[in-house]
Amino acid sequence: MSCSHEHHGHTHDDGDHAKPGEGTQDLLYGSIDRSQVNALNELVTGSAAGIIKPYDARMDETCVLESDVDDELLITVPFAGSVKLRALLLRGGPAKKTPRAIHLYKNVESLGFDDASGGSPPATQKLESIPATSELVEIPLLAARFPDVQSVTLYIPGALGGEQGEPDPRTRISFLGFRGEPLAKQRGGPQQIVYEAAPSVADHTKVANAASTRPEQG
Helix, strand or coil, X not given: CCCCCCCCCCCCCHHHHCCXXXXXXXXXXXXXXXXXXXXXXXXXXXXHHHCCXXXXXXXXXXXXXXXXXXXXXXXXXXXXXXXXXEEEEEEECCHHHCECCEEEEECCCECCHHHHHHCCCCCCEEECCCCCCCCCEEXXXXXXXXXXXXXXXXXXXXXXXXXXXXXXXXCEEEEEEEEEEEEEECCCCCCCCECCCCCCCCCCCCCCCCCCCCCCCC
């Protein structure tokens, strides 16, 4: 089964999927180079690209991204040009398969699980209050840290189930999107990201539970 979302016979931008009052005009679906979206430790090869969908397909679960050998994921989203980012849109779950945290890295050229879990390089922003829900959630980002983004890498250190002691936990995501503003096109196209070959089996640092989706300010 293909995990791609394609449109035939017409062209569109994000506004074509807008519904009155939903404010979808600043979604960056049309600015993402979906052919280059990839993930490390994905159960089904190519499924990371399939969760980048138009807003009106946000509840569609034809394609989902699920982790493979453990609950870690590294997802790279290249843009067709520079963008400003203001918010992350996510639909994960069910509850125990929800990411327990998301660390975002702007324009990194090389990142592996050992680097991300060890904090080198430091994340551009860490989101450590992900709601345990299968509904779509929107998490504001610190826009001042994302003014000129050619790619964003998301490190997910584990699922809520793993933090709660569930045996053999997995992380699952069915929709990933961004709000922001497209800037000038890149002449050279999106940069290529280089990853290590396999996920780390090191223990994860536990992340404190929080009730709010307010992003970390530090």
